[in-house]
Amino acid sequence: MDISIKTIVAAMTAAISVSSLAAAGPVFDEPPGGDAGTSQDDAKDVKTENGGTVGMITGSLTGTAGFVGSVYDYQDVYRIYIADPGVFRAETMMLDGEDSLLDPMMFLFNESGFGIIANNNIGNDQPRSKLVNDDGNGNAFFTEAGIYYLAITSAVSEATAMVGNETVPIFEMGLSENQSGIIQPRSSWAQIPWTGWTQPTDYENFGHYEIALHGVVSLPAPGGLALLGLAVIGTRRRRH
Ligand SMILES: [Ca+2]
Ligand SMILES: [Ca+2]
Secondary structure, three states: OHHHHHHHHHHHHHHHHHHHHHHOOOEEEOOOOOOOOOOOOOOEEOOOOOOOEOOEEEEEEOEOOOOOOOOOEOEEEEEEEEOOHHHOEEEEOOOOOOOEOOOEEEEEEEOOOOEEEEEOEOEOOEOOOEEEOOOOOOOOOOOOOEEEEEEEEEOOOOEEEEEOOEEEEOOOOOOHHHOEOOEOOOHHHOOOOOOEEOOOOOOOOOEEEEEEEEOEEOOOOOOOHHHHHHHHHHHHHHHO
């Protein structure tokens, strides 16, 4: 009897392992201990081993908790490839647990770092964040497939740009009318690359997040870099 229970447990464990491996393709995890960065330069490339669809990004804004010193993680930036702009959507999931990020914001920039769209809250009583490529009247905000930057931040920490010597908030996310809905940059600041972030307004607003994606595939790697990337992933896996 004991043996058969052990066998069943072993079989179940094996099945769970297989299913988590199966999910490893379309899910991109911010590497543990490897922060996703906050700028175009240190954004994390979103790639999968099979080079196909990316259905989700998971990660954490760690704030300052659990670290001694200068760790400051209230924004994560990912470099993504939007293959199908018409269906592009990014939506933070509702998560259980005290360690989840309760009030995220998301931003989408093009490859030049120009602001495209941003969203703080899905609704007045729903602090989750959702980006859709539709202005509500069936018009797309962008139509070109290619490389974009997707940022998730602790609300309200918003993208800034330099205009002369002045730091300006590209999307003006602090305005009361910009707390929900899809927000576009102020028109005069739409052609200026984002270069920074405002300080978060709530330093306790950090935690784990999961972003469901539509229309996104793995970043294409040029030539032999693809093989190199796979080798690096393999090395990391063995170490853990
Ligand atoms: Ca992070
Ligand atoms: Ca929010």
